[in-house]
Ligand SMILES: *[C@@H]1O[C@H](CO)[C@@H](O)[C@H](O)[C@H]1NC(C)=O
């Protein structure tokens with residue numbers, strides 16, 4: 001109630017810099033919500049009037065500005081359960097089945113979000129916004145809402161700039177040196193790798209245009225009243241905020257309306273609870289922290305992987321803190337402590353953390369670099385393999401594909417990572433790059449969102465490439481024309497040849 005009153009007063013006092021911002025993160029996956037919540041809270045703290053639509057409820061809403069939540073309750077819960085079952089198997093799914101699965105996940109998420117009574121209420125309220133920020137995750141059907149709300153469209157890419165955003169803003173992403181985000185390829189790819197990368201990127205593009213967009217278009221047309229047409233909404237992007245940064249990701253070209261804000265969700269470390277503080281302080285040999293992230297349920301891993309990991313960790317002289325979703329593991333070595341929830345960011349800040357064993361998710365990777373902690377990545381799916389490959393290339397970590405984990409490989413990697421000072425030094429070096437920015441990433445995001453509003457959609461930043469069909473973008477029509485012109489002089493020659501040949505045959509017959 002008090003918060004509501006403060007919000008109302010601020011609304012009335014709203015200065016010219018206070019804008020109405022709609023943040024839509026419909027994906028029912030915790031790590032996506034974390035990014036949406038961090039952005040919405042950051043904007044509210046900067047004094048804006050923020051409405052966030054997401055699948056989860058915010059535990060500690062910000063005090064400043066105004067922060068209104070529209071929680072997509074109900075259906076998202078079973079979507080979430082459906083999503084989190086069998087994640088370990090996801091890694092071995094072939095790329096084309098994975099694409100199909102993400103398509104159907106996207107259709108389900110968008111349809112359920114747009115149909116949700118609370119969201120429908122907002123859609124039909126007549127309310128207008130200055131900007132609409134939406135995550136980019138198989139939810140393009142949401143974008144025509146920007147037209148409906150009379151708002152400039154801003155996209156937040158939850159991972160590195162990829163196919164899903166590049167085409168919308170005309171950002172170059174050559175298959176020759178930028179691996180698809182699902183591949184664990186090095187930056188300098190072999191011929192075979194480049195070829196497979198081209199195949200995957202082309203298949204993804206074809207899937208996007210021939211399968212995914214038509215269905216999203218239908219959903220949007222059905223559920224958004226004044227959405228104009230889908231395509232003009234889709235390609236009318238004012239700004240792309242990328243949750244990526246050169247300290248962690250491969251450097252790539254970015255058109256002027258793309259900005260790196262990777263790590264903006266990270267808060268300065270808070271004091272640990274007494275339980276964790278004592279555990280960390282008393283670890284004379286240091287601590288190996290182990291977490292497979294917020295979505296994967298570690299207890300669903302196969303018995304042989306579990307044994308291999310327990311055996312390897314049990315041999316360490318370090319203590320191990322393992323995020324585990326059950327109370328108990330049989331035959332647990334004594335140096336391992338289990339916890340269902342761990343304040344990861346605060347824990348990584350503790351000087352006794354020697355190593356982070358991670359699934360290689362982007363949020364965990366950004367957090368470990370923020371604190372300069374080396375990693376052993378055990379990637380499973382999505383962009384985890386790519387992040388893991390980058391960590392190894394940058395020399396602050398090593399990786400073993402989760403599907404290939406054995407006790408021997410774990411022993412070898414752990415021994416190497418814990419004894420070789422190079423990994424820590426490289427993690428510190430990366431951390432220095434992470435922190436060396438003109439302003440904090442959340443302040444940068446706020447600045448650019450306000451900039452878009454001040455300059456009425458900032459159309460002056462957009463490159464023209466996104467308006468061209470693919471054959472024009474790659475100059476294929478020009479190449480065809482050149483070939484045609486080069487062949488043109490040959491045409492009279494060919495006619496002459498045919499005439500001569502005919503006369504010759506005639507002469508022979510006579
Ligand atoms: C709170 O919001 C106001 C604008 O309403 C802004 O001027 C002020 O700096 C904000 N305070 C903090 C702590 O961000």
Ligand SMILES: *[C@@H]1O[C@H](CO)[C@@H](O)[C@H](O)[C@H]1NC(C)=O
Nearest residue numbers: 147152153232236238456457
């Ligand atoms: C495209 O975006 C600009 C700036 O946000 C806006 O002024 C314009 O109305 C939009 N056009 C369409 C067709 O949505």
